Amino acid sequence: xxxxxxxxDFLKHAGIGAASLAAGPALLDTVFAQTSGKRxxxxxxxxHFVPSxxxxxxxxxxxxxxxxxxxxTVDHIGLADLxxxxxxxxxxxxxxxxxxxxxxxxxxxxxVMDLTDLNQEAVKRFGKQAPFATRSxxxxxxxxxxxxxxxxxxxxxxxxxxLWEKAGKPNGPETWADLLTYGAKIKxxxxxxxxxxxxxxxxxxxxxxTLLWSFDSSIQDENENVILDNKNTVxxxxxxxxxxxxxxxxxxxxxxxxSNNQLLLAGKAxxxxxxxxxxxxxxxxxxxxxxxxxxxxxxxxxxxxxxxCEHVIYIAVVPxxxxxxxxxxxxxxxxRTANYDRAMWESKLYNSPAFFxxxxxxxxxxxxxxxxxxxxxxxxxxxxxxxPYALPGERTDKLMPLKDAEKWSTNVGYPGxxxxxxxxxxxxxxxxxxxxxxxxxxxxxxESVKQAAAECxxxxxxxxxxxxxxxx
Numbered sequence: 058x059x060x061x062x063x064x065x066d067f068l069k070h071a072g073i074g075a076a077s078l079a080a081g082p083a084l085l086d087t088v089f090a091q092t093s094g095k096r097x098x099x100x101x102x103x104x105h106f107v108p109s110x111x112x113x114x115x116x117x118x119x120x121x122x123x124x125x126x127x128x129x130t131v132d133h134i135g136l137a138d139l140x141x142x143x144x145x146x147x148x149x150x151x152x153x154x155x156x157x158x159x160x161x162x163x164x165x166x167x168x169v170m171d172l173t174d175l176n177q178e179a180v181k182r183f184g185k186q187a188p189f190a191t192r193s194x195x196x197x198x199x200x201x202x203x204x205x206x207x208x209x210x211x212x213x214x215x216x217x218x219x220l221w222e223k224a225g226k227p228n229g230p231e232t233w234a235d236l237l238t239y240g241a242k243i244k245x246x247x248x249x250x251x252x253x254x255x256x257x258x259x260x261x262x263x264x265x266x267t268l269l270w271s272f273d274s275s276i277q278d279e280n281e282n283v284i285l286d287n288k289n290t291v292x293x294x295x296x297x298x299x300x301x302x303x304x305x306x307x308x309x310x311x312x313x314x315x316s317n318n319q320l321l322l323a324g325k326a327x328x329x330x331x332x333x334x335x336x337x338x339x340x341x342x343x344x345x346x347x348x349x350x351x352x353x354x355x356x357x358x359x360x361x362x363x364x365x366c367e368h369v370i371y372i373a374v375v376p377x378x379x380x381x382x383x384x385x386x387x388x389x390x391x392x393r394t395a396n397y398d399r400a401m402w403e404s405k406l407y408n409s410p411a412f413f414x415x416x417x418x419x420x421x422x423x424x425x426x427x428x429x430x431x432x433x434x435x436x437x438x439x440x441x442x443x444x445p446y447a448l449p450g451e452r453t454d455k456l457m458p459l460k461d462a463e464k465w466s467t468n469v470g471y472p473g474x475x476x477x478x479x480x481x482x483x484x485x486x487x488x489x490x491x492x493x494x495x496x497x498x499x500x501x502x503x504e505s506v507k508q509a510a511a512e513c514x515x516x517x518x519x520x521x522x523x524x525x526x527x528x529x
Contacts, residue, residue, distance in 0.1 A: 097128045098385045101142065101153040104133045106334040106407065113403035121392060127385060136259065136314070140484065147376060154379040155386045158204075159369035160259070160483060161193040161468070161475030166203040166525060169374040175387045176202045183394060184414030189468035193370050193475045198281075198527050204372040207394045208408045211462040212263055212368035214353035215321060215335055216328040217346075220249055229328070232357040233271060233296065236328060240304035243327045251304040252326035254312040255493040257486040261312065263366040264330045265488045269293050270366075270471060271358035276482060276513055279472045281527045283517050286510035292359070294495050294502040301496040310493060322346060332368040333456070337405050340448055348451050354458050355465040367466045371408070398422055398436055405446050406456065409437060413463075477525050478517040487512050 100118065105111045115131050122129035132153070134142060139158065146152025147168045162169075176194070180186060190206035216229040224243050230236040240251040254261035269275060272293035276285050301309070308316075318335040320326040322343050329335065339347035355365035375386045393400070398417055400408045402424045413434040425445070430436045441456040470479035482488070491509035494500045500508070520526050 095126055095128055096382070096385060097130070098122065098155070098382060098389060099153040100129065100131045100389075101139075101146075101156045102131055102133050103136055103139055103157065103159055105404065106332070107337060107404045110400065110404040110408070113399060117393075117396070117399070118389075121389060125385075125388070129389075143376075146378070150378045152376065152378065154382040155373050155375060155389065157371060157373045159371060161370065161372060161470070161480055162204060162374055163193075163196070163470075163475050163480035164477040164484065164520075165374065165480075166196060166199070166201065166477055167523075169203050169376055170380060170383060172202045172205050172375065172387070173200075175205050175390065178387075179205070179391060179394060179412065182391065182415075183412035185412075187411050187413070187463050189367060189463070189466060189471070190370065190411040192470065192473070193468045194372055195474065196476060196525065197474060198476075199525060204374045205390055206370060206372050206411045207390065208397060208400060208411050209370040209466075210332045210334075210368040210407055211409060211459050211466060212267070212330060212332055212365050213459050213462070214328055214356065215331055215333075215350055216353060217249070217321075217324075217326070217349050218351045219349050220247055220327045223247060229351060229353045230356055231353070233268065233300075234359070236356060237296070237300050237303060240300070240327060244304050247327075249325060249327045250306055250320075251300070252317040252320045252329035253300070253305065253309065254317060255301065255305075255309045255489060255496055256312045257489055258312060258314045258316075259369075260314050260317055260331060261489045262483055262486065263368060265297070265492055266366045266469065266471075267330065267355065267364065268297060268358075269488070270364040270467070271356060271362050272296070273358060273360055273362050275472060276479065276488075277470065277473050277517070281473055281476060281478070281517065281521075283510060283514045285513055286506055290506050291502045294492055294506060297492050298496045298502070310497065321350070330365075332407060333405075333459075334407050337407070337446070340446070344448055347448060351455055352458050354462065363465055364471070365462075365466050366469065366471075370468070371411075397433060398424075401433070401436065401440070406440055406444070409462070413437065476520070477523075478513075478520040481516050481520070482513055485516075487516075 111133060118129045118131050143156050194204040194206050195202050220243050221227060221229050224239045226239045230239060244250050253264050272289050274287055274289035274293060278284050317329040317331055318338060321329050321335050322339050324346050336347060336350050339350060355363040357363040373390055375383055394412060397410045397415060410433045415433045417431060427436055427439045430439055438460055441460045444453045444456050447453040469475045469483050487509050491505050494505045495502050
């Protein structure tokens, strides 16, 4: 089954885990030492957007297996196939032992193991987890951790500095109003558009949630009540329709998750919402574009709110069918988290840690020593202040606006958790449909918002009836 896809192609000892995990690493080491025979751990993982990460990760998994007398198999798959493949494994009652998603798989909660013990042990070892990571893996109504989050990716604005300098805004947009005003000016005077999608794909889903929150609205409140149908949502939808009219082109209605990256690399985008992977690709393929790419934090909405959806969030689940290997899965995930400095380095800073307080292991870590760095927080700040992957002659401080990104980043489902209803709404692209209908002139903003809110309420009612949400 081991097969690698590009991003474009996308998407004998049971019961040991909980008891040994609660007792800490010493007992876990003893358990593994006493296990006779070689066991197997199968991992299903998305194909990372920075290929060097997968090369390192596969080697790390192999070495971990050799150390723990485990045959580890890592299968990489495109994003578009990930959820359908896992659903098929759930239906078959067999498959992989660890499956990693890049958005909250909350709608799979009934099919996966409760990882409360793993999450509690991780906090003991590594300190506090980023709050939005917890909200992306924990259901407060069922009191179940359906997943484990080890890291995430920042979703800043990527802008072409030379274009914005000519437009009179050299440091890029600070507000959504700036993006409309100056984005339109750049398109009209320099012929370069803004790159934000309106289609059924990951980046559109993220961007439109970011816009909605910055306009002081959301799908749900913190108590899992659908509140989408309100004046602020209508305001956000009208704004987005105007942004399309003045700064975008019709191609955005058919975009894939790679489209805004491709537009930036082709030199045809003044601003996109994306992770630094687009920039890293430009450094490799079109360095003259890369040197002109800079970054903004979350843009401010009309009342000063500035929030962004994390670009991706890495959440591992253990299917119920893999219970016999739960102890191995939990130990692997803990050890991977303990070595997250390498994940950061090998992903060229695409990966940020969910546990910033994790202590750095000693010895040669495979990257140049960083003075006085004792935790992942220290390392993160040092690298984002002085980018070790900057091109020769390129400014090394471009990533500084992203040092404190966890302060303005949040989870799918904010201000609540990424519950199963939010997961289904994310996966069925309700928000992209809501925005696109208005931009295409098919409905008024008020009509489209009412339709989307009704769709959301239906989904919430379904999951509430299954006992996975608070009672209304």
